[in-house]
Amino acid sequence: MQTEEMNLYRDMTIRVLTKEVAPFYEAWESDGQMPRRLWNTLGAAGLLGVDMPECYGAAEVSFDVAQMVLEEISRMGFGGLASGLNIHANIVMPYILTYGSDEQKQQWLPDLISGNAVGAIAMTEPGAGSDLAAIRTRAVRQGDSWFINGSKIFITNGLHADVVIVCAKTDQQAGAKGISLFLVDTRMPGFSRGPGIKKIGQHASDTVELFFDDLLIPHNALLGEENCGFAYLMQELPRERLGVATQAVGSAEGALALTLDYVQQRKAFGKSIADFQNTRFKLAEIKTRIEICKAYLNQCMRLYQAGQMNSHEASILKLSSTEMQCWVVDQCLQLFGGYGYTQEYPISRFYLDARVQTLYAGTSEIMKEVIARGMINKRETK
Structure with a gap:
C-alpha cells in the first residue's frame, strides 16, 4: 500500500542504505561480518523495529512499513544484512513483545530498537533442524534458577548478539510439548560462541555456533510459560x-x-x-x-x-x-x-x-x- 508514511520511510531507508551501507558492504562481505556499530547506526535512523510500540522508543508505524524496510535492503543486494535484520527486528522483538513480561520488555525492547543490543534466536542444533522435538539442549530448574546445557548451530547475529532466545527442553519426556524459550543475556558465565561459520553466500551476516555450559540464568529469564515454547x-x-x-x-x-x-x-x-x-x-x-x-x-x-x-x-x-x-x-x-x-x-x-x-x-x-x-x-x- 503506497501511503505518504510509506513513501517517507522508503526514501529515508534508501538514503540510509546508500550512505551507511553501500560504500562499505563489499568490505563487510570480505570480513565475514558487519561491524557492531552498524546496529547503532540503523537504530539511530529509526530502521529497527519500526512497528514496535512508541513507549519503547519505536515509531509504531504499520507492519507494511516494517516489511518495506526489509524489502529495500534485499532489493539493493544486501542479503546478509536483510537476514540479520529480519531476525533482530522481525522475529526477536515480536517474541518479546508478545510473550515477554513487562520487566522483560522494558529490559530488552528499548535497546533492541536503538541498536544498543543485538538479538538472535537459537533453535537449530547440530543434530536437529526442522525436527524441534529432537533438540538436546536442556534447561533444568533448580530453585529460582535454570541451568542450560547444550549447543546451537547456524545462529544468525550470533557473533554480536546481546540477547538470544534459546529453545530448550524442560520436560524430557514430552517431546515437542516439553520445549520452553529463554531470554539469555550473553554476558552470563557459561555462554560462549564458536568462530564464524564460512558460508557460500550472505557473507556479511555473521553465523556462529553457540555453547551453553552450565549456564545459570534466573527464573524470570523464562519467556512466556514453561513447556509452551x-x-x-x-x-x-x-x-x-x-x-x-x-x-x-x-x-x-x-x-x-x-x-x-x-x-x-x-x-x-x-x-x-x-x-x-x-x-x-x-x-x-x-x-x-x-x-x-x-x-x-x-x-x-x-x-x-x-x-x-x-x-x-x-x-x-x-x-x-x-x-x-x-x-x-x-x-x-x-x-x-x-x-x-x-x-x-x-x-x-x-x-x-x-x-x-x-x-x-x-x-x-x-x-x-x-x-x-x-x-x-x-x-x-x-
Whole structure:
C-alpha cells in the first residue's frame, strides 16, 4: 500500500542504505561480518523495529512499513544484512513483545530498537533442524534458577548478539510439548560462541555456533510459560515466513533491475542483448513470476494483519517465493554470460545469497510436507 508514511520511510531507508551501507558492504562481505556499530547506526535512523510500540522508543508505524524496510535492503543486494535484520527486528522483538513480561520488555525492547543490543534466536542444533522435538539442549530448574546445557548451530547475529532466545527442553519426556524459550543475556558465565561459520553466500551476516555450559540464568529469564515454547514457535511462524518472502521478492526485483540495465548496454552480433527474442521472453517470464509471488505476498500480509494467516498459507508463501527467487537470480545470471560468474558484477552476490532462502525458516521439502498434510487433513474432515 503506497501511503505518504510509506513513501517517507522508503526514501529515508534508501538514503540510509546508500550512505551507511553501500560504500562499505563489499568490505563487510570480505570480513565475514558487519561491524557492531552498524546496529547503532540503523537504530539511530529509526530502521529497527519500526512497528514496535512508541513507549519503547519505536515509531509504531504499520507492519507494511516494517516489511518495506526489509524489502529495500534485499532489493539493493544486501542479503546478509536483510537476514540479520529480519531476525533482530522481525522475529526477536515480536517474541518479546508478545510473550515477554513487562520487566522483560522494558529490559530488552528499548535497546533492541536503538541498536544498543543485538538479538538472535537459537533453535537449530547440530543434530536437529526442522525436527524441534529432537533438540538436546536442556534447561533444568533448580530453585529460582535454570541451568542450560547444550549447543546451537547456524545462529544468525550470533557473533554480536546481546540477547538470544534459546529453545530448550524442560520436560524430557514430552517431546515437542516439553520445549520452553529463554531470554539469555550473553554476558552470563557459561555462554560462549564458536568462530564464524564460512558460508557460500550472505557473507556479511555473521553465523556462529553457540555453547551453553552450565549456564545459570534466573527464573524470570523464562519467556512466556514453561513447556509452551513449541506453541509459541508455531504461532510466530507466519511473521517469520512473511519476512523471508519479502526478502525473496525484494531480491528478485533487485536482480531483475540489474539485468535489465545490463542487457540493454551489452552488445552481441551488432545489437544489444535486449533485442534478442530469447532475452525478451526470458525477462517477461521473470517479471511474471515476481508479480505473481508479490500478489500472494500482499494477500498474506493482509491476512496476517487481520489475524487470519495460518501455517498452511505461510508454508505456501515461503515455498513459492524462495523457489521463485532462486529461479529468477539463476536466469538473470545466465543473461550476464561469463561476467555473471565473476564477483565484479553484483548479480553473483544475488545468486549466492539466494541459495539459503530455501533452507532456513523451514526447507522447501518441509514446506511441501506441511502443505500436503493440510490438504489431506482438510479432506479427511469433510
